[in-house]
Amino acid sequence: MNQKRVAIIGLGLMGGSLGLAIKKASNDYYIIGFDHNKTHQKEALEYGLVDECSDDNERITQCDIIFLAIPVDAIIQTVNAFGSVAPHTTIIDLGSTKHKISTSIKASLRTHFVAAHPMAGTEKCGPSAAFDTLYNDKVLVLCDLDKSGEHQVQVAREIFTLINMKIVEMDSHHHDRRAAYISHMPHALSYALANTVLNQEDPKSILTLAGGGFRDMSRIAKSSPTMWEDIFRQNKENVLSSIQCFNKELHKCEALIQEEDWDGLNSWMTKANALHQIL
Amino acid sequence: MNQKRVAIIGLGLMGGSLGLAIKKASNDYYIIGFDHNKTHQKEALEYGLVDECSDDNERITQCDIIFLAIPVDAIIQTVNAFGSVAPHTTIIDLGSTKHKISTSIKASLRTHFVAAHPMAGTEKCGPSAAFDTLYNDKVLVLCDLDKSGEHQVQVAREIFTLINMKIVEMDSHHHDRRAAYISHMPHALSYALANTVLNQEDPKSILTLAGGGFRDMSRIAKSSPTMWEDIFRQNKENVLSSIQCFNKELHKCEALIQEEDWDGLNSWMTKANALHQIL
Numbered sequence: 001m002n003q004k005r006v007a008i009i010g011l012g013l014m015g016g017s018l019g020l021a022i023k024k025a026s027n028d029y030y031i032i033g034f035d036h037n038k039t040h041q042k043e044a045l046e047y048g049l050v051d052e053c054s055d056d057n058e059r060i061t062q063c064d065i066i067f068l069a070i071p072v073d074a075i076i077q078t079v080n081a082f083g084s085v086a087p088h089t090t091i092i093d094l095g096s097t098k099h100k101i102s103t104s105i106k107a108s109l110r111t112h113f114v115a116a117h118p119m120a121g122t123e124k125c126g127p128s129a130a131f132d133t134l135y136n137d138k139v140l141v142l143c144d145l146d147k148s149g150e151h152q153v154q155v156a157r158e159i160f161t162l163i164n165m166k167i168v169e170m171d172s173h174h175h176d177r178r179a180a181y182i183s184h185m186p187h188a189l190s191y192a193l194a195n196t197v198l199n200q201e202d203p204k205s206i207l208t209l210a211g212g213g214f215r216d217m218s219r220i221a222k223s224s225p226t227m228w229e230d231i232f233r234q235n236k237e238n239v240l241s242s243i244q245c246f247n248k249e250l251h252k253c254e255a256l257i258q259e260e261d262w263d264g265l266n267s268w269m270t271k272a273n274a275l276h277q278i279l
Numbered sequence: 280m281n282q283k284r285v286a287i288i289g290l291g292l293m294g295g296s297l298g299l300a301i302k303k304a305s306n307d308y309y310i311i312g313f314d315h316n317k318t319h320q321k322e323a324l325e326y327g328l329v330d331e332c333s334d335d336n337e338r339i340t341q342c343d344i345i346f347l348a349i350p351v352d353a354i355i356q357t358v359n360a361f362g363s364v365a366p367h368t369t370i371i372d373l374g375s376t377k378h379k380i381s382t383s384i385k386a387s388l389r390t391h392f393v394a395a396h397p398m399a400g401t402e403k404c405g406p407s408a409a410f411d412t413l414y415n416d417k418v419l420v421l422c423d424l425d426k427s428g429e430h431q432v433q434v435a436r437e438i439f440t441l442i443n444m445k446i447v448e449m450d451s452h453h454h455d456r457r458a459a460y461i462s463h464m465p466h467a468l469s470y471a472l473a474n475t476v477l478n479q480e481d482p483k484s485i486l487t488l489a490g491g492g493f494r495d496m497s498r499i500a501k502s503s504p505t506m507w508e509d510i511f512r513q514n515k516e517n518v519l520s521s522i523q524c525f526n527k528e529l530h531k532c533e534a535l536i537q538e539e540d541w542d543g544l545n546s547w548m549t550k551a552n553a554l555h556q557i558l
């Protein structure tokens with residue numbers, strides 16, 4: 001049997017779950033993992049996330065598909081450090097920002113490259129966090145497809161369809177603005193909420209009272225600072241403007257409470273309720 | 280068999296789930312429900328949340344226990360409208376604020392009254408939202424117990440222990456300050472986040488990208504404005520000061536991103552990660 005060769009660079013939650021999902025969906029792929037953390041490579045083999053691990057750059061760059069499941073700054077560095085790849089190779093990144101990545105890949109590899117962002121994740125990280133349904137039925141955004149080769153676009157569509165993702169397309173500018181509102185700014189809020197409580201005099205007494213609402217809102221404050229530092233750096237302007245929009249809304253709420261405009265506050269909350277008729 | 284009589288006023292998520300939990304845990308209680316919404320009374324009977332519904336004030340005020348599972352302003356109005364209750368009656372409220380309630384119950388009923396706040400709930404409301412494990416293994420706060428009769432405190436402890444709640448005690452001042460940080464302010468954030476996205480030019484395109492993080496953070500923005508208007512009114516000062524603390528943290532984050540102090544941002548996020556070693 002002539003299996004297609006898939007390299008997954010980065011064997012944490014995203015890369016590990018991708019290995020599991022592909023192996024679960026099909027026997028047509030042979031998966032080679034790489035992680036600069038050797039303990040992660042060992043764990044990835046133990047958990048069956050990949051078929052083998054390899055540090056051989058030559059072998060990786062000859063694969064049919066190379067996935068990059070690493071922080072967004074590292075994606076650019078890693079791809080641009082590839083000397084060349086096989087003519088049929090498709091390189092796909094899974095980063096949370098898209099514009100900087102899409103415009104920073106070197107010209108000689110740009111048609112090989114497909115910029116993707118799966119709207120899936122948890123606050124956990126490392127190979128032990130991987131699970132085979134992470135991507136199932138989730139949205140996948142593909143960006144700037146006019147810059148990718150026809151073959152590469154087809155390969156990307158096939159593999160994401162195989163693991164049951166819902167593919168949407170948009171340019172990387174739109175993606176980054178929308179991702180700021182739906183993901184990056186909410187992460188900033190969650191980190192700020194966690195720090196607000198931790199800065200109080202007796203945080204443990206406060207946390208004793210934590211119910212589902214607080215747990216949900218502070219969950220993503222557990223996310224990796226290394227990963228999020230890169231995202232905030234690459235999407236700085238959109239993140240700042242989305243935080244400013246949020247500030248305006250929260251100030252509206254504060255003013256309504258301060259002025260005891262309870263009807264106004266009720267209307268403001270009722271408007272927010274509408275979110276869930278859309279979502 | 281001599282069953283104890285329990286009245287539940289308010290047959291939504293909280294009251295309905297309480298009826299189910301008590302009936303599941305013991306046959307020693309006969310449960311009489313009341314809701315000013317007659318459709319809710321009908322539904323509560325259909326779903327088996329209570330044994331009967333009654334509009335008879337006399338009958339309700341003679342019960343062994345009267346639970347108030349209604350918005351916090353209505354709790355005060357309803358209890359103070361009771362002419363009198365039986366000598367052995369225990370009145371327990373389930374409101375999210377405690378100081379205003381604890382200090383507003385009329386003197387003739389104050390020893391009958393026990394101020395309680397179960398740290399449990401969902402964003403849903405109405406009898407159809409009720410489920411029998413809502414309170415299971417959750418924290419219950421009892422406040423200002425020195426103002427309640429000895430018999431009433433014992434009755435309250437027994438019934439909340441019966442449905443497997445973890446009881447903690449504190450004075451209502453401390454409760455309201457802590458509840459502002461762990462519950463009330465996070466609700467304000469969630470409503471503000473929902474409105475921020477809804478105010479954008481194309482909210483549906485943004486919401487297409489919603490993953491678990493956004494869904495979790497906006498979930499409680501679906502909560503009832505009527506219920507939350509009352510809570511924000513009763514806990515105004517604590518809510519405002521907790522929002523101000525949050526603003527300082529978020530401004531810190533904004534400044535770090537604006538100034539491109541990535542090390543500082545990384546440290547700030549790492550600090551937030553510590554929350555989950557406590558929680």
